[in-house]
Amino acid sequence: MHKLIYFLKKTYVPILFVLIEIGAICLYADSSPYSQARTLAASHYIAGWGDRLFGSMRSYLSLRRDNIALTERIAELESRLNAYKQMVPDNVEVELELDNDQYIACKVVSNSINHLQNYIIINKGLNDGVRIGMSVLTAQGYAVGSITNCTENFSVAASLLNTSVKVSARLSVDKSMGLFYWPGGDSQIALFTNVPKYAQIETGDMVEAIDFSEYFPDGTILGSVESAELTDDQTMYTCTVRLAADMSRLDNVILVDGHNIEQVKRLKREPIPVINAEDNNE
């Protein structure tokens, strides 16, 4: 307490200066609609500049980790390619049609993990071909989020760490389906619920997205099962899932536009036709 009083005695003038200056700025900012708008724009500009600065520092510091991850990814893709080549007879030539627009590599400008509704800001927008609904994946192909809004040069994605994002998913081995979502709290742990009680669940089983999940292409890895327990009514499993993507260290991500989100959404909006039992019998 004495130290605090001594500290305040020593530093009260600079503290007062900062407080009064901030107070005057707030007063001025609120004095007219013009100054309100300009102050807001200026503060956004400064915040954006800070985000960019810290983002580039983070990317520089994570270069080594990214290089290792890329090398591993290349090795994995090479081995897959070799496996495909061995499957095709030597005398058959296969032409692969690559659609470059389907994959967009970009950088994360800003990423929050400490709210219930977390969002990621990405440095590419409409001018780069980004569209609402595209999936956001890590360089390793793990699920991260889905684009919800775009401007000319930037995009916002709802992160997996967003309580309103609910993904239809299945177990990669057992193929039992369920609902995957983040309940809030630990940024590495999500839940996989409504899994039938007959499912064979093992710790470490991968949970992957289903094609009609709205958010991710079929087979996108969401995480791995850590534990599973039956619900109170003993009819369903609720699994704790460790997210595959490290959401706190996102830097380079890939946007994918390979699934039919709009068609799925349209189907969901349409009323379900009533099937008449007598018609079926006929």
Add this chain to the structure above:
Amino acid sequence: MKHLKQYILFFTIVLASQVLLFNNLTFSTYFAPLVYIVCIIMMPLGTSSLKMMIAAILIGGLMDLSMGTMGLNVIATLPVAYFRRPILSLTASYTDVDGDGDTPSPMRLTRFNNYVIAMVVLHNLIFFGFEHLTLANFGFIALRFLCSTLASTALVYLFIIIFTPKLTRR
């Protein structure tokens, strides 16, 4: 405080001329002299940072009331008052002349001009920066800043020349 009566008279004349004369000059948008900063410039050299800040809040607040700019003059005046001591040590140094008291003057400070110009430029930079808060129309803002700073500096010098003999008289 030594020369208290002279200081009160000096502050009254400066602030009155700012409110009644310079705030009402409308012949050009590029010309907005802010002479009241001379009150901070001419405060006695030994004045503590806290007293400087109180003076800055009172002067800035009065100017805000007269100009209808809520907080803008305080925003500009407060840092100038708070950082006066570092600005002084960076731009000027004390002479060996004794007997002029604590009042800043060309006799008491070498490179007095640098000190005055630095104070006026810093004040105008903050004032016009916060007044516009944007880099759109940069040319207009830069020209307004330049013209107003030149006018302010000239008028500040005029006040210093007129009042220094009174404030430094033994």
